[in-house]
Amino acid sequence: MSLISKLMVKPWLAGGTVATEDSLTEALPAAKIGLWLFLCTISGVFALFMVAYQMRIELTTDWVPVPKPTILWLNTALLVLASVAFEWTKAAARQKKPAGIRASLLAGGLLTMAFLGGQLLAWNELVGSGYFLAANPANSFFYLITGLHGLHLIGGLFVWTRTTWRVFAGYEVTLSIELCATYWHYLLLVWIILFGLLLST
Amino acid sequence: MAYVAIADREAELHEPKTFIGKYIWSQDHKVIAIQYSLIAIGVGLVALVLSGMMRLQLAFPNEFAFIDPHNYYQFVTMHGMIMVIYLLTALFLGGFGNYLIPLMCGARDMVFPYMNMLSVWVYLLSVIILMASFFVPGGPTGAGWTLYPPQAIMEGTPGSDGGIVLMLVSLVVFIVAFTMGGLNYVTTVLQARCRGMTLMRMPLSVWGIFIATILGLLAFPALLVSGIMMAFDKLLGTSFFMPAMISVGEPNAYDGGTPVLFQHLFWFFGHPEVYIVALPAFGMVSDILSAHARKNIFGYRMMVWAIVAIGALSFVVWAHHMYVSGMNPYFGFFFATTTLIIAVPTAIKVYNWVLTLWQGNIRLTVPMLFAIGFIFTFTHGGLTGLFLGNVAVDMPLSDTYFVVGHFHMVMGVSPVLVLMAAIYHWYPKVTGRMLDETLGKLHFWLTFLGTYSIYLPMHYLGFLGVPRRYFATGVTEFIPESVQSVNVGITVAALIVAAVQVVFLFNLFWSYFRGKPAGHNPWECTTLEWQTPQTPPVHGNWGKELPVVYRWAYDYSVPGAVDDFIPQNKPNDETTGEPHETGDAEGLHS
Numbered sequence: 001m002s003l004i005s006k007l008m009v010k011p012w013l014a015g016g017t018v019a020t021e022d023s024l025t026e027a028l029p030a031a032k033i034g035l036w037l038f039l040c041t042i043s044g045v046f047a048l049f050m051v052a053y054q055m056r057i058e059l060t061t062d063w064v065p066v067p068k069p070t071i072l073w074l075n076t077a078l079l080v081l082a083s084v085a086f087e088w089t090k091a092a093a094r095q096k097k098p099a100g101i102r103a104s105l106l107a108g109g110l111l112t113m114a115f116l117g118g119q120l121l122a123w124n125e126l127v128g129s130g131y132f133l134a135a136n137p138a139n140s141f142f143y144l145i146t147g148l149h150g151l152h153l154i155g156g157l158f159v160w161t162r163t164t165w166r167v168f169a170g171y172e173v174t175l176s177i178e179l180c181a182t183y184w185h186y187l188l189l190v191w192i193i194l195f196g197l198l199l200s201t
Numbered sequence: 202m203a204y205v206a207i208a209d210r211e212a213e214l215h216e217p218k219t220f221i222g223k224y225i226w227s228q229d230h231k232v233i234a235i236q237y238s239l240i241a242i243g244v245g246l247v248a249l250v251l252s253g254m255m256r257l258q259l260a261f262p263n264e265f266a267f268i269d270p271h272n273y274y275q276f277v278t279m280h281g282m283i284m285v286i287y288l289l290t291a292l293f294l295g296g297f298g299n300y301l302i303p304l305m306c307g308a309r310d311m312v313f314p315y316m317n318m319l320s321v322w323v324y325l326l327s328v329i330i331l332m333a334s335f336f337v338p339g340g341p342t343g344a345g346w347t348l349y350p351p352q353a354i355m356e357g358t359p360g361s362d363g364g365i366v367l368m369l370v371s372l373v374v375f376i377v378a379f380t381m382g383g384l385n386y387v388t389t390v391l392q393a394r395c396r397g398m399t400l401m402r403m404p405l406s407v408w409g410i411f412i413a414t415i416l417g418l419l420a421f422p423a424l425l426v427s428g429i430m431m432a433f434d435k436l437l438g439t440s441f442f443m444p445a446m447i448s449v450g451e452p453n454a455y456d457g458g459t460p461v462l463f464q465h466l467f468w469f470f471g472h473p474e475v476y477i478v479a480l481p482a483f484g485m486v487s488d489i490l491s492a493h494a495r496k497n498i499f500g501y502r503m504m505v506w507a508i509v510a511i512g513a514l515s516f517v518v519w520a521h522h523m524y525v526s527g528m529n530p531y532f533g534f535f536f537a538t539t540t541l542i543i544a545v546p547t548a549i550k551v552y553n554w555v556l557t558l559w560q561g562n563i564r565l566t567v568p569m570l571f572a573i574g575f576i577f578t579f580t581h582g583g584l585t586g587l588f589l590g591n592v593a594v595d596m597p598l599s600d601t602y603f604v605v606g607h608f609h610m611v612m613g614v615s616p617v618l619v620l621m622a623a624i625y626h627w628y629p630k631v632t633g634r635m636l637d638e639t640l641g642k643l644h645f646w647l648t649f650l651g652t653y654s655i656y657l658p659m660h661y662l663g664f665l666g667v668p669r670r671y672f673a674t675g676v677t678e679f680i681p682e683s684v685q686s687v688n689v690g691i692t693v694a695a696l697i698v699a700a701v702q703v704v705f706l707f708n709l710f711w712s713y714f715r716g717k718p719a720g721h722n723p724w725e726c727t728t729l730e731w732q733t734p735q736t737p738p739v740h741g742n743w744g745k746e747l748p749v750v751y752r753w754a755y756d757y758s759v760p761g762a763v764d765d766f767i768p769q770n771k772p773n774d775e776t777t778g779e780p781h782e783t784g785d786a787e788g789l790h791s
């Protein structure tokens with residue numbers, strides 16, 4: 001039953017019956033719905049930053065584009081690999097291969113840390129060549145947007161730490177792994193969009 | 202392992218044993234709801250006192266040594282911010298959302314109880330940070346509740362050192378708290394409804410809270426973004442919003458920022474925020490009106506659709522707060538149109554409330570009085586909104602007391618009247634005792650008539666052109682002396698209304714110990730929260746078996762039924778008298 005037809009039901013007619021509707025979401029674990037809602041919320045945050053970015057360029061005249069350090073391309077590759085590693089973990093969990101889960105989960109986390117390290121190097125490079133945070137709005141936005149994205153990954157790494165610990169302690173983690181994978185894919189997508197925005201301006 | 206839907210699971214109740222587990226670090230949605238409500242009411246009282254101070258200054262300028270222009274602006278700012286965010290948002294969603302969603306949906310608890318507990322404690326943290334700003338050098342920010350840059354962070358504005366920083370930090374912390382709660386409310390409505398509780402059988406309270414929470418999850422990010430960027434401007438010297446300016450002959454350190462960008466971000470949050478507060482009020486007042494008029498809500502489906510439509514439209518009207526900001530005039534035309542369109546679903550709701558009362562068997566209980574009072578104040582505030590929604594009419598009225606009168610009527614008094622109605626209505630379920638009716642009626646009449654005598658004259662002041670936010674107007678050519686006497690009258694009414702809230706607090710406190718025992722369903726309601734095996738409901742809400750829902754939430758005065766209400770969890774064969782044949786005329790309570 002589609003959402004529209006659900007909203008067309010006349011509930012006063014069906015008194016006395018245990019009406020059922022094939023729910024849109026009932027078959028999904030609550031944590032999954034919770035995560036997707038959370039992703040909608042932070043999409044709002046990222047989208048509004050991007051809108052602000054664009055409006056700050058258009059409404060004023062002082063924008064001086066910031067050069068994009070080459071290392072960002074390497075970082076992007078690292079984040080893609082991290083995402084692949086999480087997909088691999090998911091597959092290993094489905095096939096119940098503990099060794100595969102452990103190896104790929106660790107790889108995913110380490111690749112993410114490498115990405116974050118790479119982002120710090122990029123910041124370092126910019127600061128080294130005199131592109132300070134407050135010098136120009138382009139710089140401010142660069143640090144702000146990359147920093148915000150990095151913070152979300154650090155938040156993800158907290159959950160990753162917990163999941164990894166639970167894997168090594170022998171708990172059931174299939175759902176946590178799936179959620180981690182979703183979150184990492186999402187942040188990869190966000191990064192690609194942000195990177196595209198940064199490159200295009 | 203296949204996933205088992207929440208309504209089909211075995212009861213798993215881990216009853217907390219210790220005092221701390223039960224009342225402090227509780228994960229029970231009912232305890233969390235009460236914690237949220239008490240914090241919100243506490244901080245709301247601070248805001249009430251602040252408004253009293255403002256009124257004292259306006260009626261008796263320069264009589265009170267403790268009110269100077271500096272702290273007058275701080276009172277204005279903190280009053281507005283506390284009332285809108287820390288009281289109304291928190292009390293409607295954190296308080297009533299937490300209490301009602303699981304009970305009305307037939308769930309044992311929220312789906313993420315631990316996160317729910319974190320939510321209330323992080324909310325408390327945000328309140329503490331906000332209150333701390335009263336004690337830092339320079340005091341809290343006096344930028345006005347909209348915190349417009351550049352003045353919000355320029356030297357010379359009260360609290361431009363520590364105050365504004367603490368305000369921004371507190372808002373960010375509040376948003377974290379709200380997000381944790383909000384994910385819970387939405388997921389619980391989607392996932393944890395009991396068997397038979399289809400979407401269109403949900404009481405309108407749940408619909409209102411559900412859609413309002415979705416609005417919050419989508420709108421608060423805009424406040425977060427603008428807050429972070431303003432904090433950067435203040436602390437790290439960036440120029441997102443800050444233009445280059447000459448201040449006291451010296452150029453400031455900023456360059457090229459655009460304050461209008463802040464206004465867009467702020468109001469992209471700020472306007473949905475109005476509906477974050479209003480939609481739960483719409484929902485709850487619908488349930489209260491229907492129950493106390495002993496009649497099904499008029500146009501249930503239309504009410505649901507209107508809630509959804511208002512929620513969607515609320516994201517495309519934000520710039521009607523910015524007609525005088527110097528934006529492109531064509532924008533103003535667009536936003537005036539959307540603003541007037543949103544009046545259509547809103548008007549449908551008002552008509553439906555009135556038609557619900559029509560030929561009902563009205564019981565003028567205290568919650569019903571407050572609910573009917575809401576219809577008056579909301580219609581009134583909504584109609585003045587039509588004036589302000591039009592660009593040409595808004596221009597001269599902008600930043601006058603007309604605006605103050607309008608938004609206090611529509612999003613101050615109206616939601617508060619619903620909150621009062623809701624407290625009188627659900628207090629018996631929360632505590633097991635009734636609130637005192639005589640005190641309640643005194644509270645209602647003084648509050649209702651009092652708020653009218655506060656805000657009606659303000660519209661008149663606005664027509665005269667009296668500007669809002671001014672510490673004192675002194676001798677101004679276009680402001681006649683009579684304005685001063687009107688201001689005295691408003692202040693007297695405001696102080697009376699503030700004082701009568703003490704009666705309400707006394708009633709809450711006294712009735713908790715001495716109130717008349719309520720029984721499990723004193724108002725004879727159909728919705729599930731009144732059908733719990735214990736009152737107040739215990740941990741897990743429903744005992745061993747979850748309820749099963751057989752009907753919608755508004756089976757009042759059904760022809761042929763024994764009682765004039767049929768609870769949602771009652772199957773058909775228990776509703777008619779026996780023997781079945783003679784139940785024709787007696788069953789009708791007319």
